Amino acid sequence: MRNWVIITGCSSGIGRALVPLCREAGWGVVVTARRLESLADLPQGEDLRVILLDVTDSASIAGAVAACTDLHLKALVNNAGYGQVGPLELLRPEELRAQFETNVIGLQAVTNAFLPLLRREPGARILQVASMLGRLSIPLAGPYNASKHAVVALAETLRLEVGREVAVVLVEPGAIRTAFRETLVKACGDLPARARGTRYETVITSYLALRQHQAERHALDAGACARKMLRALNAAHPPRRLVVGRDAFWVGKLKLLIPAAWWERLMRRVYRVA
Numbered sequence: 001m002r003n004w005v006i007i008t009g010c011s012s013g014i015g016r017a018l019v020p021l022c023r024e025a026g027w028g029v030v031v032t033a034r035r036l037e038s039l040a041d042l043p044q045g046e047d048l049r050v051i052l053l054d055v056t057d058s059a060s061i062a063g064a065v066a067a068c069t070d071l072h073l074k075a076l077v078n079n080a081g082y083g084q085v086g087p088l089e090l091l092r093p094e095e096l097r098a099q100f101e102t103n104v105i106g107l108q109a110v111t112n113a114f115l116p117l118l119r120r121e122p123g124a125r126i127l128q129v130a131s132m133l134g135r136l137s138i139p140l141a142g143p144y145n146a147s148k149h150a151v152v153a154l155a156e157t158l159r160l161e162v163g164r165e166v167a168v169v170l171v172e173p174g175a176i177r178t179a180f181r182e183t184l185v186k187a188c189g190d191l192p193a194r195a196r197g198t199r200y201e202t203v204i205t206s207y208l209a210l211r212q213h214q215a216e217r218h219a220l221d222a223g224a225c226a227r228k229m230l231r232a233l234n235a236a237h238p239p240r241r242l243v244v245g246r247d248a249f250w251v252g253k254l255k256l257l258i259p260a261a262w263w264e265r266l267m268r269r270v271y272r273v274a
């Protein structure tokens with residue numbers, strides 16, 4: 001009998017890196033993306049099922065559940081997400097709404113839809129991909145910070161409610177080298193134009209350059225993150241939290257240790273917010 005895992009957002013990055021690792025470890029993998037052509041290069045096999053899944057579309061979620069009812073579905077990895085950045089003062093309500101639709105509401109909708117299938121399997125587990133920005137906030141990433149804090153809160157609540165039947169693992173990565181930063185720049189849309197002539201004009205330019213620079217220098221590769229997640233998928237007793245990367249570990253500790261005023265001074269300096 002093969003155990004199956006369904007992973008959201010497999011077109012690139014962490015989700016994609018997890019697919020071959022799970023297959024090598026003997027899992028059957030339900031690989032999902034909102035553009036099927038992005039999955040066309042995956043080697044076919046009996047251990048692979050490819051389905052369309054946009055986490056913001058309830059019909060798409062229902063279709064994905066229907067396509068999995070014959071499987072021993074033992075794990076769900078809620079990985080799909082993106083980063084909406086921009087100073088809160090310039091943020092449009094629809095940008096904040098869209099960020100929550102994908103990262104929070106989509107994640108919970110997928111979770112709820114798959115819970116009945118997961119419950120059938122002893123030892124089932126859900127990996128909710130949050131971020132170190134679910135525990136602390138950086139300037140100019142308000143929508144993303146808020147969405148990942150919400151993921152943490154929902155996962156902690158879900159664990160209290162269903163944790164005895166289905167384990168809930170919070171994955172909290174620091175910087176990982178993926179398509180995330182390019183998507184983040186795209187999600188900025190016309191933000192640089194909106195910021196022109198405001199106090200944010202230069203801040204945004206240097207912020208985007210800084211994120212890129214940080215990603216190149218310190219980020220872990222997606223495979224390293226996926227390997228840690230695979231351990232949680234295979235573990236007899238899955239951990240409650242999976243902090244991935246030294247940055248996530250140390251910055252999280254620092255935030256708890258230093259006074260709030262020092263933390264704020266540090267954040268403003270690092271992100272060059274006057």
Ligand SMILES: NC(=O)c1ccc[n+]([C@@H]2O[C@H](COP(=O)([O-])OP(=O)(O)OC[C@H]3O[C@@H](n4cnc5c(N)ncnc54)[C@H](OP(=O)(O)O)[C@@H]3O)[C@@H](O)[C@H]2O)c1
Nearest residue numbers: 009010011012013014054055080081131175176178179180
């Ligand atoms: N990279 C980092 O530094 C980092 C750090 C902490 C946490 N994370 C989290 O890790 C997760 C994976 O991100 P990544 O770094 O691997 O970035 P990525 O390479 O951009 O992958 C994100 C994936 O999510 C998918 N996605 C976005 N919106 C979707 C939707 N509505 N329905 C279905 N799929 C959707 C994307 O699909 P499309 O190709 O169709 O857009 C893509 O497959 C995210 O939740 C992210 O917040 C990343």
